[in-house]
Amino acid sequence: MDNFDLVVVGGGPGGYVGAIKAAQKGMKVACIEKEKLLGGTCLREGCIPSKALLHASHELCCLKDLRRVGININKMKDNVSMDVSKMMKHKTQTITGLSKGIDNLFEHGGITRIQATAIFEDPHTLSLHQGKDGEGIVKGDRIMVASGSSVVEPPFCKIDEEVVCSSTGALSFDKVPEHLVVIGGGVIGVELGSVWKRLGAKVTVIEYGDSILGTMDKDARIxxxxxxxxxxLKINTGMAVGKVTRTSDESAVVSMTDRSSGKEIHIECDKVLVACGRKPNTETLFSRHFSPSSNASLVLPDIKFAKRGQLIVDEYLQVPSYKHIFGIGDVVDGPMLAHKASDDAIRAVKTMTGRPTKRSEYSYVPGIVYTSPECASCGMTEDEAKALYGQDNVRCGVCHFSGNSRSKACCESVGFVKIVAMKEKTGKGGKVLGVHIVSEGAGEMIHQGMIALEAGMTAEELGESCFGHPSFSESVKEAALSAYDIGIHC
Known part of the structure; x- marks a missing residue:
C-alpha cells in the first residue's frame, strides 16, 4: 500500500476531524477505522444517539405540560405516549445521516478510508487485522492515534447488553423497562436514566460517591x-455495589452495601445500566499480537502510558520518543469528550504543518449534562479555586433564573448561573476562574463562560458587557456583576 503523509488510527470525532483538516492542508491521508460507520462512539453509540432520545423524551414531557401555558388539545390530560420503535428509528436515521456526511467529506478530501483494526509493527508501519480491508500494512510519515475509548466493565458484573447493559444497550431498548437500575451517577447515568424515566420507567440511580455528577461544582450537584x-428518579448515594446477578431472561438483582451504615440492600429490576466510566483504547494498538490478553512486549518500547492506560504525550500532543506520533482525544489525558478530541486533532495538524500549537487548557473545556434542566461547567469549581488560591481570595457571584424575565415567560425559571472569580484585592483583577450553570439551555450559555476563561476576562469585564434583553444569557451578566459588585435581578 502507498505511503501516506498521515495515517489516522480511528474515525471518531478526533480522528475524522484530524483526517479532514490534514487533507485540507494538502496532506495525503489515510484513516483506519474498524467499524463500518465513521463517527466513533460519539456518533454511533454515545453523544448523538443519546441526544436524539433525550430530545424525543423531552418533547413528550413538554407536550404533557402544555396546559400550564394555556394550550388544551382535545381536553388533553396526560394521555400522550411515545412510540419507542419510531423514536429508535429517528435515532438510527440521525446516526446514519451524519455518518454518511462524514463519508462525503472524506471522499471530497481524497482521504483513503480503511476498515480494519490497526497494530503498530514499527514506528512508521501499521498492520491491518480483521475488518473489510484487513490484511495488509500501511505506512505513514506521521501517525495520529485517535482510537478512542471503551466501556469499563466492573468486576461485580458481566455486561450482556440484554439485561445488564452498557450505554450501548440502554440506547436501544425495544420497550420501556419496568424498573431500570443505573449503576453510576455520572453524566451517562443521569442522562439515560432521565430518558427512560420520562418514558415511564421506574429509575433508581446507584452511586458510590457522596453525590451524583461528582466533577461538577457543589451547588450544581445539589x-x-x-x-x-x-x-x-430515585438517587441512592454512598452505595458500594457488590454483585449484579441476572436471575432470568428479563430480570436481575443488584446487591449493594450502604457505606455509612453497612446495611446490605438488594434491588430487583428488569434492566441494569452499568455506567462506571470508560478506558482508553490503547491496549492492543502497540502489541505485536492482536490479543487483548497478550503479554507480548511493546513494538515501540519507549512508548509510555499513564496509570489508567492513557498514552503520554507532550504539550504539543506528540509522543516524546517518537515525535511523528501524535495522541489525541480519549487516548491521552484530559476529559473524555468529543469536542476535546476534535480540538486536539486540529491543534496536532497545525503542529504537523509547521505551526507548533500547544494543546488547549483542558480545564476550560465545557462539560455538559443534557438532562432537563441541563448542567454545564467550565473552569474551576468553587472548592478547587479556594484550595488553590485561599478561602479569602475567591468570590462567587450567583444569579438565579427565578429573576430572569425570559425564563419566567418560558416557564423555565429553575436553576442559576454561578461565576467563580478572584477578588480584586489579590492583584488578579477579579479574573474569572470558573462558570457553572444549571438551566434549560445551559449547554449553549456555557460557551460565554468558556470564552471569558480563554480570554482571561475579569468578572467586571464580563459584567460590563451589554447582553440582549430578554434572554437567558442575561443571568451570566448578572452573576458576573455579583462576583465583583451587586447584581440587579439576583
Whole structure:
C-alpha cells in the first residue's frame, strides 16, 4: 500500500476531524477505522444517539405540560405516549445521516478510508487485522492515534447488553423497562436514566460517591439532585455495589452495601445500566499480537502510558520518543469528550504543518449534562479555586433564573448561573476562574463562560458587557456583576 503523509488510527470525532483538516492542508491521508460507520462512539453509540432520545423524551414531557401555558388539545390530560420503535428509528436515521456526511467529506478530501483494526509493527508501519480491508500494512510519515475509548466493565458484573447493559444497550431498548437500575451517577447515568424515566420507567440511580455528577461544582450537584428527584428518579448515594446477578431472561438483582451504615440492600429490576466510566483504547494498538490478553512486549518500547492506560504525550500532543506520533482525544489525558478530541486533532495538524500549537487548557473545556434542566461547567469549581488560591481570595457571584424575565415567560425559571472569580484585592483583577450553570439551555450559555476563561476576562469585564434583553444569557451578566459588585435581578 502507498505511503501516506498521515495515517489516522480511528474515525471518531478526533480522528475524522484530524483526517479532514490534514487533507485540507494538502496532506495525503489515510484513516483506519474498524467499524463500518465513521463517527466513533460519539456518533454511533454515545453523544448523538443519546441526544436524539433525550430530545424525543423531552418533547413528550413538554407536550404533557402544555396546559400550564394555556394550550388544551382535545381536553388533553396526560394521555400522550411515545412510540419507542419510531423514536429508535429517528435515532438510527440521525446516526446514519451524519455518518454518511462524514463519508462525503472524506471522499471530497481524497482521504483513503480503511476498515480494519490497526497494530503498530514499527514506528512508521501499521498492520491491518480483521475488518473489510484487513490484511495488509500501511505506512505513514506521521501517525495520529485517535482510537478512542471503551466501556469499563466492573468486576461485580458481566455486561450482556440484554439485561445488564452498557450505554450501548440502554440506547436501544425495544420497550420501556419496568424498573431500570443505573449503576453510576455520572453524566451517562443521569442522562439515560432521565430518558427512560420520562418514558415511564421506574429509575433508581446507584452511586458510590457522596453525590451524583461528582466533577461538577457543589451547588450544581445539589441543584441537579433536587431537580432529578422531583422528576421521580430515585438517587441512592454512598452505595458500594457488590454483585449484579441476572436471575432470568428479563430480570436481575443488584446487591449493594450502604457505606455509612453497612446495611446490605438488594434491588430487583428488569434492566441494569452499568455506567462506571470508560478506558482508553490503547491496549492492543502497540502489541505485536492482536490479543487483548497478550503479554507480548511493546513494538515501540519507549512508548509510555499513564496509570489508567492513557498514552503520554507532550504539550504539543506528540509522543516524546517518537515525535511523528501524535495522541489525541480519549487516548491521552484530559476529559473524555468529543469536542476535546476534535480540538486536539486540529491543534496536532497545525503542529504537523509547521505551526507548533500547544494543546488547549483542558480545564476550560465545557462539560455538559443534557438532562432537563441541563448542567454545564467550565473552569474551576468553587472548592478547587479556594484550595488553590485561599478561602479569602475567591468570590462567587450567583444569579438565579427565578429573576430572569425570559425564563419566567418560558416557564423555565429553575436553576442559576454561578461565576467563580478572584477578588480584586489579590492583584488578579477579579479574573474569572470558573462558570457553572444549571438551566434549560445551559449547554449553549456555557460557551460565554468558556470564552471569558480563554480570554482571561475579569468578572467586571464580563459584567460590563451589554447582553440582549430578554434572554437567558442575561443571568451570566448578572452573576458576573455579583462576583465583583451587586447584581440587579439576583
Amino acid at each position: 441543584e441537579m439532585t433536587k431537580q432529578l428527584k422531583k422528576q421521580g
